[in-house]
Amino acid sequence: xxxxxxxxxxxxxxxxxxxxxxxxxxxxxxxxxxxxxxxxxxxxxxxxxxxxxxxxxxxxxxxxxxxxxxxxxxxxxxxxxxxxxxxxxxxxxxxxxxxxxxxxxxxxxxxxxxxxxxxxxxxxxxxxxxxxxxxxxxxxxxxxxxxxxxxxxxxxxxxxxxxxxxxxxxxxxxxxxxxxxxxxxxxxxxxxxxxxxxxxxxxxxxxxxxxxxxxxxxxxxxxxxxxxxxxxxx
Amino acid sequence: xxxxxxxxxxxxxxxxxxxxxxxxxxxxxxxxxxxxxxxxxxxxxxxxxxxxxxxxxxxxxxxxxxxxxxxxxxxxxxxxxxxxxxxxxxxxxxxxxxxxxxxxxxxxxxxxxxxxxxxxxxxxxxxxxxxxxxxxxxxxxxxxxxxxxxxxxxxxxxxxxxxxxxxxxxxxxxxxxxxxxxxxxxxxxxxxxxxxxxxxxxxxxxxxxxxxxxxxxxxxxxxxxxxxxxxxxx
DNA sequence: GTCTATAGACGGATAGAC
DNA sequence: GTCTATCCGTCTATAGAC
Numbered sequence: 001x002x003x004x005x006x007x008x009x010x011x012x013x014x015x016x017x018x019x020x021x022x023x024x025x026x027x028x029x030x031x032x033x034x035x036x037x038x039x040x041x042x043x044x045x046x047x048x049x050x051x052x053x054x055x056x057x058x059x060x061x062x063x064x065x066x067x068x069x070x071x072x073x074x075x076x077x078x079x080x081x082x083x084x085x086x087x088x089x090x091x092x093x094x095x096x097x098x099x100x101x102x103x104x105x106x107x108x109x110x111x112x113x114x115x116x117x118x119x120x121x122x123x124x125x126x127x128x129x130x131x132x133x134x135x136x137x138x139x140x141x142x143x144x145x146x147x148x149x150x151x152x153x154x155x156x157x158x159x160x161x162x163x164x165x166x167x168x169x170x171x172x173x174x175x176x177x178x179x180x181x182x183x184x185x186x187x188x189x190x191x192x193x194x195x196x197x198x199x200x201x202x203x204x205x206x207x208x209x210x211x212x213x214x215x216x217x218x219x220x221x222x223x224x225x226x227x228x229x230x231x232x233x234x
Numbered sequence: 235x236x237x238x239x240x241x242x243x244x245x246x247x248x249x250x251x252x253x254x255x256x257x258x259x260x261x262x263x264x265x266x267x268x269x270x271x272x273x274x275x276x277x278x279x280x281x282x283x284x285x286x287x288x289x290x291x292x293x294x295x296x297x298x299x300x301x302x303x304x305x306x307x308x309x310x311x312x313x314x315x316x317x318x319x320x321x322x323x324x325x326x327x328x329x330x331x332x333x334x335x336x337x338x339x340x341x342x343x344x345x346x347x348x349x350x351x352x353x354x355x356x357x358x359x360x361x362x363x364x365x366x367x368x369x370x371x372x373x374x375x376x377x378x379x380x381x382x383x384x385x386x387x388x389x390x391x392x393x394x395x396x397x398x399x400x401x402x403x404x405x406x407x408x409x410x411x412x413x414x415x416x417x418x419x420x421x422x423x424x425x426x427x428x429x430x431x432x433x434x435x436x437x438x439x440x441x442x443x444x445x446x447x448x449x450x451x452x453x454x455x456x457x458x459x460x461x462x463x464x465x466x467x468x
Numbered sequence: 469g470t471c472t473a474t475a476g477a478c479g480g481a482t483a484g485a486c
Numbered sequence: 487g488t489c490t491a492t493c494c495g496t497c498t499a500t501a502g503a504c
Contacts, residue, residue, distance in 0.1 A: 016487080016488085029366070030366060031366050031367075032266075032268060032365075032366040032367070034266060034268040034269045035268045035366065035367070037478080037479065037480085038479080038480065038481085039478085039479085039480095047488085048487095048488055048489055048490090049480095049481095049489095049490095050481090050482080050483095050487095050488075050489070050490085051487080051488065051489090053480085053481060053482075054487070054488080055487090058480080058481080059479095059480065059481090126364070127364045127366070129414075130360070130361045130364070130413070130414075130417050131266075132263070132264060132265050132266040132269065132361070133265075133266070133269070165431040166440070169415075169440050169444075170444055172414055172415070173411040173414060173415060173441065173444045174411070175414055176410040176411040176412070176413050176414025176415065177407040177408070177410040177411045177448070178410070179364070179410050179413075179414070180363075180364075180406055180407060180409055180410025180413070181403075181406070181407060181410065183364050197399040202454070202456055205454035205455060205456060206400070206403050206454050207407065208454070209451045209452060209453065209454040210403075210404055210407045210448040210449075210451055211448065212451060213447045213448045213449070213450060213451020213452070214411070214444040214445065214447045214448035214451070215444075215447070216447060217443045217444055217446060217447020217448070218443060218447070219443065220436070220439035220440045220442070220443040221439060222436055222439060250469080250470085271496075271497065271498085272497080272498065272499090273496085273497080273498095281470090282469095282470060282471055282472090283471095283472095283498095283499095284469095284470075284471070284472085284499085284500080285469080285470070285471090287498080287499060287500075288469070288470080289469095291499095292498080292499080293498070293499090469504105470503105470504085471502100471503080471504075472501105472502090472503080472504100473500105473501090473502090473503100474499105474500085474501085475498105475499085475500075475501090476497100476498095476499090476500105477496105477497080477498085477499105478495105478496085478497070478498100479494100479495080479496070479497080480493105480494095480495085480496105481492105481493085481494095481495105482491105482492085482493080482494105483490105483491090483492085483493095484489100484490095484491095485488105485489080485490085485491105486487105486488085486489075486490100
């Protein structure tokens with residue numbers, strides 16, 4: 001359970017503990033949390049079945065460790081990006097586009113990092129927002145509490161005329177769009193063979209212009225809510 | 235002596251087969267496909283464990299039956315809605331907003347139907363777009379093939395100046411936003427207690443204005459993407 | 469069509485040797 | 487820290503009585 005922190009700095013071969021985390025992360029994306037067994041994980045990690053219980057205790061604790069490893073750093077970077085735009089605003093309110101970019105841009109940057117597994121993790125994370133498992137949702141909610149409070153607060157202040165419920169919903173919609181953006185083609189072969197241009201470098205501007213268009217859309221008119229949603233409007 | 239196979243039209247109590255489908259649908263939303271066992275299903279349905287195998291064969295076949303029951307009708311309605319706007323256009327191209335409304339409006343109508351389980355199903359469907367299970371993805375892709383071809387084709391024609399990749403991506407983003415819209419608060423307690431206004435009647439205009447804002451956003455500018463050769467040309 | 473009983477595989481977790 | 491061996495629960499699926 002406890003890592004011996006020796007001062008031997010010689011390029012360490014990946015420890016069992018890390019190999020297990022990497023294998024679990026990859027398998028969770030491939031098969032989902034429930035459908036991934038400890039045996040699959042230890043087998044891919046080249047470790048013994050008992051090792052995962054030794055290092056993490058339970059499967060649930062392993063799941064948390066997989067998420068925490070990346071999420072702590074991601075949220076730190078998101079907050080740092082928000083700090084930067086707020087400092088740059090120099091006392092004034094940052095623009096909504098800057099706030100959106102601080103949050104979703106940072107996310108997409110991690111998603112574009114295929115070398116250190118960031119892309120794998122972001123696909124996992126995007127799928128996990130809607131995870132049925134209650135303990136995972138609870139855990140994610142805690143990890144996100146501070147970040148959401150900061151970003152939503154900034155958005156509220158930057159859009160003083162807009163009802164907060166509306167901003168909240170639109171942020172929610174943006175999360176959905178980002179989740180699918182990251183899941184990309186691999187989420188669904190619905191669009192099989194049709195994503196001719198899946199260049200991850202282009203995903204960022206693509207998504208960002210969509211998100212900002214949605215965020216800045218005219219407010220919905222609720223006056224006709226009671227009527228049948230006609231197709232002739234607008 | 236009790237099971238009359240002929241049409242005795244007097245108020246039919248829900249058959250075992252239908253009770254199983256209802257129970258499975260609800261449990262799939264609650265716990266996910268993998269985490270829902272046949273025992274949970276038959277127990278909630280008030281049926282015997284062996285009944286599900288008798289009626290459906292395997293668990294995978296049951297999953298397909300749960301989706302097919304609703305999806306066939308939903309896609310029929312989506313196509314009918316598209317037919318209507320195309321007929322109303324009277325030879326001209328329908329507006330993008332009309333096409334979007336035909337697809338997502340129909341979806342949200344089913345999601346608003348809490349009386350016949352439509353809302354339950356749509357939450358399940360939204361989550362299933364990113365389902366890891368390969369057989370489920372394959373099945374969904376087949377069910378969607380015709381609908382997507384029709385709607386994407388209509389969007390392409392209605393936006394002749396816009397690159398098709400861009401439309402495809404934006405449709406993908408819209409699917410993500412809708413998925414989260416339907417999952418709503420229950421998807422994640424991230425926003426715990428903050429969705430003061432979760433009136434499903436208002437969800438439709440809320441989402442629609444976001445989607446149309448995103449769809450009509452100015453096209454992304456790829457010129458500053460990176461240093462890749464050839465990208466700055468267009 | 470519905471039931472009981474059970475086969476047969478796999479799941480998470482642990483004990484204890486090394 | 488890593489291993490083998492194993493406990494014990496749950497899973498899907500089926501056989502066969504009624």
